Amino acid sequence: MNLQPHVIIDASYFAAAFLFIYGLKRMSSPVTARSGIVVAGVGMLVATLASFLYVFGIDEAARPHLTTNVALAAIALSIGTLWAWWSGKRVAMTAMPQMVALYNGMGGGAAAAIAAVELLRPGAAHPIVPLIVTIVGALIGAVSLAGSLIAWAKLDGRINGTWRVTGQQVINGTVFLATLCIGAYIVFGVHGHAHPGVVAAFFASALIFGVLMTMPIGGADMPVVISLYNAFTGLAVGFEGYVLQNPALMIAGMVVGSAGTLLTLLMAKAMNRSVSNVIFSNFGAAGDEAQGEIKGSMKPAEAGDAAINMRYASKVIIAPGYGLAVAQAQHKLYEFVKLLVEAGVEVKFAIHPVAGRMPGHMNVLLAEAGVPYDMIYDLEDINGEFKEADVAVVIGANDTVNPAARTNKSSPIYGMPILNVDQAKQVYVIKRGQGKGYSGVENELFYADNTAMVYGDAQKVMVAMIQAVKSLEGGH
Amino acid sequence: MDLTTTLTGFVALYIFMLAAFTGYEIIGRVPAILHTPLMSGSNFVHGIVVVGAMYALLNATSTVEQVIGFVGVLLGAGNAAGGYVVTERMLEMFKPSAKTGAKSNEQKN
Numbered sequence: 001m002n003l004q005p006h007v008i009i010d011a012s013y014f015a016a017a018f019l020f021i022y023g024l025k026r027m028s029s030p031v032t033a034r035s036g037i038v039v040a041g042v043g044m045l046v047a048t049l050a051s052f053l054y055v056f057g058i059d060e061a062a063r064p065h066l067t068t069n070v071a072l073a074a075i076a077l078s079i080g081t082l083w084a085w086w087s088g089k090r091v092a093m094t095a096m097p098q099m100v101a102l103y104n105g106m107g108g109g110a111a112a113a114i115a116a117v118e119l120l121r122p123g124a125a126h127p128i129v130p131l132i133v134t135i136v137g138a139l140i141g142a143v144s145l146a147g148s149l150i151a152w153a154k155l156d157g158r159i160n161g162t163w164r165v166t167g168q169q170v171i172n173g174t175v176f177l178a179t180l181c182i183g184a185y186i187v188f189g190v191h192g193h194a195h196p197g198v199v200a201a202f203f204a205s206a207l208i209f210g211v212l213m214t215m216p217i218g219g220a221d222m223p224v225v226i227s228l229y230n231a232f233t234g235l236a237v238g239f240e241g242y243v244l245q246n247p248a249l250m251i252a253g254m255v256v257g258s259a260g261t262l263l264t265l266l267m268a269k270a271m272n273r274s275v276s277n278v279i280f281s282n283f284g285a286a287g288d289e290a291q292g293e294i295k296g297s298m299k300p301a302e303a304g305d306a307a308i309n310m311r312y313a314s315k316v317i318i319a320p321g322y323g324l325a326v327a328q329a330q331h332k333l334y335e336f337v338k339l340l341v342e343a344g345v346e347v348k349f350a351i352h353p354v355a356g357r358m359p360g361h362m363n364v365l366l367a368e369a370g371v372p373y374d375m376i377y378d379l380e381d382i383n384g385e386f387k388e389a390d391v392a393v394v395i396g397a398n399d400t401v402n403p404a405a406r407t408n409k410s411s412p413i414y415g416m417p418i419l420n421v422d423q424a425k426q427v428y429v430i431k432r433g434q435g436k437g438y439s440g441v442e443n444e445l446f447y448a449d450n451t452a453m454v455y456g457d458a459q460k461v462m463v464a465m466i467q468a469v470k471s472l473e474g475g476h
Numbered sequence: 477m478d479l480t481t482t483l484t485g486f487v488a489l490y491i492f493m494l495a496a497f498t499g500y501e502i503i504g505r506v507p508a509i510l511h512t513p514l515m516s517g518s519n520f521v522h523g524i525v526v527v528g529a530m531y532a533l534l535n536a537t538s539t540v541e542q543v544i545g546f547v548g549v550l551l552g553a554g555n556a557a558g559g560y561v562v563t564e565r566m567l568e569m570f571k572p573s574a575k576t577g578a579k580s581n582e583q584k585n
Contacts, residue, residue, distance in 0.1 A: 020521050027517045028506045033567045051530045062535045069534050076546045080553025088561030100516050107555035110525040113548030117532040117541050237525040249528050251495045256518040259499035360511030367569040
């Protein structure tokens with residue numbers, strides 16, 4: 001009689017774990033991806049609804065609060081779901097990375113909250129192993145919460161630039177050590193029966209560390225950081241799942257933890273940097289004085305001339321960057337590309353692994369404009385083809401096409417694989433102004449002999465290009 | 477309260493190990509084009525933390541526990557719902573590419 005709710009809960013968690021893994025598996029191919037998220041969503045729904053059955057077996061001590069607690073749970077679920085649903089529906093595709101960072105931070109916060117409740121529960125028995133796991137999960141979750149919020153604020157433009165002080169790493173190390181010491185005290189000093197003030201100090205210290213760790217990380221490294229915190233939250237969820245003896249949390253958390261770690265490594269590799277290098281080095285800081293003078297000058301070109309030149313080319317490769325999406329020009333770009341294709345020009349899109357603000361973000365933005373994915377090529381697949389291209393067009397990209405990454409050892413982006421646009425016969429760079437890229441590095445591509453600069457807002461430039469080609473066809 | 481299953485010691489380690497390999501294998505062969513939706517999708521999956529937060533809240537005995545549990549459920553629900561909506565929106569755009577009018581007109585020059 002008393003057993004039945006348990007069986008239902010267990011069975012639904014088993015179903016959820018299966019549906020998550022099966023859903024993720026389906027998400028890993030473009031053909032089945034759409035159904036994958038629906039499958040995983042069903043799993044989430046089943047598990048959440050079944051969790052209300054906990055009311056049949058709660059602790060004696062919690063019984064008097066049962067009505068209040070159930071009401072609170074229903075309210076929290078409704079508010080959280082409605083707010084996230086509403087915000088998720090209206091966020092622009094360009095702002096997707098910071099939204100993912102925000103949701104991810106919330107997950108880390110929830111894991112930390114579970115740990116906090118466990119640590120504050122009076123009179124509970126605390127065996128040593130679950131206690132250590134609770135503390136480690138709490139630390140990771142809190143760091144993920146604070147770090148993700150900073151990442152969100154930075155990508156959303158709420159915090160500008162990077163924040164560095166001398167001795168940053170010493171300060172960070174001290175705070176981290178302090179957090180560990182308080183955690184060790186809670187585990188070994190008082191065996192989990194810590195004063196609430198000590199628990200609060202532990203979480204405060206962990207949150208501060210998360211902030212300090214993320215503040216100095218800037219610009220181009222943000223994608224790696226978001227992915228890293230995604231893995232962190234997964235681990236924290238898995239650990240707290242162990243503490244609660246909840247297999248659904250353990251499995252889902254650990255699957256995400258390892259998948260997120262792998263994704264982080266893949267991204268760091270695409271930038272030719274190690275993860276520790278991303279976190280502990282000051283990207284772009286040393287760039288200014290280390291750079292040599294760049295010879296030559298930038299040559300401006302008219303949008304119309306560039307368009308006509310492309311119309312009569314036989315092969316054009318387009319290297320888009322985040323600036324394209326900021327200018328909301330991807331739809332116009334694809335309209336222009338369709339004109340070129342109709343005129344018999346071979347057009348390909350070349351996507352750098354870290355184009356956009358998240359790996360694969362540029363693919364999403366182009367897909368939004370309706371560009372079919374068989375026109376889109378990864379860096380390794382297309383780099384050999386620039387030599388044969390008549391025209392390469394760079395739109396809103398900068399660091400990902402900077403030849404200094406190949407040649408200039410003192411450049412902060414040295415060693416990062418780039419798109420070899422400079423090998424095309426003619427390069428057009430569509431750019432709003434003469435500013436530097438996201439990493440703050442000068443780009444010698446802009447000064448090259450075969451490069452011409454088309455200044456202007458990307459959307460307006462594309463409109464001008466479309467008109468130029470259309471008037472040409474009309475004149476025939 | 478404990479669930480009928482107990483996942484301690486090596487049983488827990490086995491689960492963690494197998495789950496870790498599962499995650500690694502699923503992501504390992506994914507084309508770069510799907511990296512963003514997959515990161516978002518895995519972000520959604522760890523939204524299951526809401527279930528743990530519900531357990532904590534339902535067993536809360538003091539106001540402090542209730543407040544923290546409430547925040548936990550709120551955040552967890554946001555993680556799950558937000559992760560789902562965002563992933564679904566992104567994946568919806570990845571339509572299989574039929575002939576996109578590439579050869580709509582033979583140009584006669």
